[in-house]
Each structure stands twice: as C-alpha cells, then as structure tokens.
Amino acid sequence: MRNIILSRGTASDIDKQVSKVLKGLGNPEPPLQLDDVRELLKLDRRYYSTTDDSFLRETISKLTVAGAQVIKRPGLILDAVKKFDLRALYLPDRKRILLDNAQPDAKQRWNEAHEIGHSLIPWHEDLMLGDQEQTLTPGCHDQIEAEANYAAGQLLFLQSQFQIAANDSAPGLDSVRSLKGAFGNTYTTTFWRFIEDSHRDVPMIGLIGAHPRYPKQGQSDFRHIIESPAYRAMFESLPGERLLQAMRTYCQYRKRGPLGAGEVNLVDKRGETHVFLFETFCNTYDCLTLATYQRPHARVVGF
Structure with a gap:
C-alpha cells in the first residue's frame, strides 16, 4: 500500500489541532508522554483482549446512548474488532481509547497516538459513530486513517x-x-x-x-x-x-x-x-x- 499525502489544507487543519495540544503541554521535549496528552484532553484509556472479550462486551453494554446503529446492533464494536483484527479503538461518545493488551509496548504507543489523532480531528467523530463498513468507501476509510496517522506522527514527533x-x-x-x-x-x-x-x-x-x-x-x-x-x-x-x-x-x-x-x-x-x-x-x-x-x-x- 502506498502512502497517502494529505492536501495542504487538510494537513494545516490537523497541524493546528496538534499545535494546540503541544502548546497546552508547554511545548515538551522528546519523548512525548502520552499520559500527559490524555490528561489534557480528558481521554480515558482501557485495555481489552481479543481472547477474552468480557471487557468489550461490558463496554458495549454501556453504549446504549451512543447512536442508533449501536443500539440496533450491540455487537457492532465486537464484530469490528474480530473481523478486522483491530489493535485499537476510539469511542468518541465516551472519550475512551481501547488498546489490545496483546500488542508490544512500542506498538501500543503508536496505536494510542493514532486513536488520539482521531479524537483531535473534528470531522472524524460523526464517521466513527456509525458502521464504517457500510457507510465509508474504501477510499474514504483510507483517507481518514491517513489523517489519523498524520496527526499521530505530528504529535509523537513534536512537529x-x-x-x-x-x-x-x-x-x-x-x-x-x-x-x-x-x-x-x-x-x-x-x-x-x-x-x-x-x-x-x-x-x-x-x-x-x-x-x-x-x-x-x-x-x-x-x-x-x-x-x-x-x-x-x-x-x-x-x-x-x-x-x-x-x-x-x-x-x-x-x-x-x-x-x-x-x-x-x-x-x-x-x-x-x-x-x-x-x-x-x-x-x-x-x-x-x-x-x-x-x-x-x-x-x-x-x-
């Protein structure tokens, strides 16, 4: 898969969001501490296991006000995790990041930053509350993932x-x-x-x-x-x-x-x-x- 290079306008909009976070942290020196980022953004981080889905089921049961599609299909998130072998998730209505605890620490760091990236981009919230398999074309899905990757990179590498x-x-x-x-x-x-x-x-x-x-x-x-x-x-x-x-x-x-x-x-x-x-x-x-x-x-x- 070849990398997607964002338009100048999109990159600039994301840069502004990341810049606000880094400024709020006092423009820290590397390496960036993601605990500080979550505290600033009031994000919650939890871990799940793909072999023991009890926590995911518990999380899903609490999402009864997340949106019509989640209400109609309580297994939506669990289905997505298993079908697409997801390593992390961001639940915008609860401001919660879920990480697969089977991943190595170094990969978890990137996965967490990627989900923080989703949380920083205003136009991602509505997309992430729906059934992406049905509502997003592959090209659109690739674009929003590239945007989240860009935000994660700008954050972790301190612009x-x-x-x-x-x-x-x-x-x-x-x-x-x-x-x-x-x-x-x-x-x-x-x-x-x-x-x-x-x-x-x-x-x-x-x-x-x-x-x-x-x-x-x-x-x-x-x-x-x-x-x-x-x-x-x-x-x-x-x-x-x-x-x-x-x-x-x-x-x-x-x-x-x-x-x-x-x-x-x-x-x-x-x-x-x-x-x-x-x-x-x-x-x-x-x-x-x-x-x-x-x-x-x-x-x-x-x-």
Missing part, C-alpha cells in the same frame, strides 16, 4: 522539533536510528516520518516488507511503499517488482541487521535518469529500505 533534528542530519538509515532513540518511537514510525517530513527537496522512497532473499509464501513484496512529496512530484510510482529487483542487486543473505547498499538508476517523468542510493536493514520481522536521491546520471559521450 517542528522532529523536522529540525531530521534536517540537521544526512538522509540515511543511520539518521533514522538516531532519531528513533531521541524521540522514543519505533524504528518503523520514525522511518515513515523521516521520509514524509524531512529534507523536503530530496526525493526518497521507503519500502517496508519481506526479505528480498527469503520471501514468505503468500506475502506480497511490500506492506508499505512510502514516497516523499519530492519523489512524487518528480517521479512516477514504480511497481513493487521493479523495486524488489533493485534490492536484489545488493542485498546479502543474512537474516537480520544491515543487508547492504547499492546505487540504482531511476527514470523521472521527463525520461531523464537519476541515481538513488538504496540501503536495507532487517529487524527479522520486516526489511526497511530507504532509497535516497543522489545525483543526475552522468551521460557517457563517445568520441
């Missing part, structure tokens, strides 16, 4: 604080690793935010997915393809197989850690060739590949 720190470092996986530690977020979320929010004039592609040397049966090439705004303005989106072929030119057979780096030529929308540096790291669960623009490809002129 301009991350942009300044990222722009002060060279584009590359070493910088992503350093920023991960500084802001207290996962490698994957830091990687994503680095590509979308830093070095705005540098075309970059991020790839998250299977090991190119050890593909898993039934798994697609990449779970996520992240294109920076500069890349999308200058280049066409490439098929996953083309990107996978590029990775195979340099990736080693080791199963974790750095897998190598190599220069790859890509053609822009005008038909001109440019050089990107691809570098890949594997954390055993996913391979993360960052492709960063280097220079125009030098033409060899014969005599």
